[in-house]
Amino acid sequence: SYEVTQPPSVSVSPGQTARINCSGDALPKKYTYWYQQKPGQAPLLVIYKDTERPSGIPERFFGSSSGTTVTLTISGVQAEDEADYYCQSTDTTGSYWVFGGGTKLTVL
Amino acid sequence: EVQLVQSGAEVKKPGESLKISCEAFGYSFTNSWIGWVRQMPGKGLEWMGIIYPDDSDTRYSPSFQGHVTISADKSTNTASVQWNSLKASDTATYFCARRGGSLNFFDSWGRGTLVTVSS
Numbered sequence: 001s002y003e004v005t006q007p008p009s010v011s012v013s014p015g016q017t018a019r020i021n022c023s024g025d026a027l028p029k030k031y032t033y034w035y036q037q038k039p040g041q042a043p044l045l046v047i048y049k050d051t052e053r054p055s056g057i058p059e060r061f062f063g064s065s066s067g068t069t070v071t072l073t074i075s076g077v078q079a080e081d082e083a084d085y086y087c088q089s090t091d092t093t094g095s096y097w098v099f100g101g102g103t104k105l106t107v108l
Numbered sequence: 109e110v111q112l113v114q115s116g117a118e119v120k121k122p123g124e125s126l127k128i129s130c131e132a133f134g135y136s137f138t139n140s141w142i143g144w145v146r147q148m149p150g151k152g153l154e155w156m157g158i159i160y161p162d163d164s165d166t167r168y169s170p171s172f173q174g175h176v177t178i179s180a181d182k183s184t185n186t187a188s189v190q191w192n193s194l195k196a197s198d199t200a201t202y203f204c205a206r207r208g209g210s211l212n213f214f215d216s217w218g219r220g221t222l223v224t225v226s227s
Contacts (some may be wrong), residue, residue: 001170033213035153042203042217043145043153049211086153090212095167097143097212102152 002026002091006100013108018074020103022087025068032070032089034063036081037102043086047072074105082107110134112142112204112218119224120194127190128221130204137185138162141207143214144178144189148200158207159187194225 004024012018022032032050035043045054047063050070060081062073074081087100111133120126132142143158157168161180168178177190187204201220208215 031211031213035214037153042205042219043214044217045208045213045215048208048213054215084152088153088155088213094212096169097155097158099145099153099155 002096002098004032004087004089004098004100006085006087006103008101009104009106011106011108012077014079015076018077018081018105020072020074020085020087020105021069022071022089022100023069024089024098026092027065027068027070027089029092030090030094032063032065032087034061034072035086035088037084037086038082046085077105077107079107081105110206110216112206112216114202114204114218114221117222117224119226121227122196122225123193124225125190125192126194126223127188128202128223130187130218132185132187132206135206137180138182140209142180142187143205143207144176144187145203145205145214146172146200147203147220148197153203156189156202161187194223196225196227198223199225 034047037043050065051063060075084102113131115129138161144156146154156172159166180187203220204218205214206216
């Protein structure tokens with residue numbers, strides 16, 4: 001079955017830039033979405049259609065795409081950004097969705 | 109305002125059956141796909157499947173096909189997921205979530221239902 005891959009963890013100091021990659025063979029053809037999940041909470045969409053930011057999401061969250069890799073960039077990381085981040089996409093048919101394994105962002 | 113209200117936590121024994129639910133408010137239930145996501149303790153999100161309530165068209169992840177049944181009741185604006193015989197490995201939090209229009213993402217989420225399966 002189709003998979004997308006993320007690093008398990010990323011650590012940055014406050015004010016620095018965090019980059020979280022997500023890789024998958026179908027990503028050039030299918031949109032990727034990013035969710036933030038804090039402990040005990042439901043996931044929250046932070047990026048949709050690779051690069052779009054929902055209303056209410058701070059401008060420091062930025063999505064980009066290049067080939068089979070998409071990237072969530074968080075500029076000027078703040079303590080409140082510490083969370084698990086998941087990429088999500090679909091297989092080439094669009095019928096089956098998949099989440100990446102999640103990346104734990106630690107703000108040092 | 110879109111709200112997905114999930115049923116409460118459950119504690120079950122292996123082999124028992126279970127149905128958990130997700131009641132939708134604030135939008136047209138029949139015209140939006142609604143899906144289920146599993147999160148095992150300390151683990152990541154797993155897409156289980158999705159249903160279109162108007163005609164009950166359902167897609168399952170290969171990992172969950174045959175192990176759960178996803179359904180929707182238009183009369184009560186409620187989606188459900190059912191197990192006929194629970195296993196300890198079904199212990200997890202289960203989220204329902206609404207598909208965002210015609211795009212393949214979830215734009216609204218329930219708060220999750222914790223299912224504990226233990227003898």
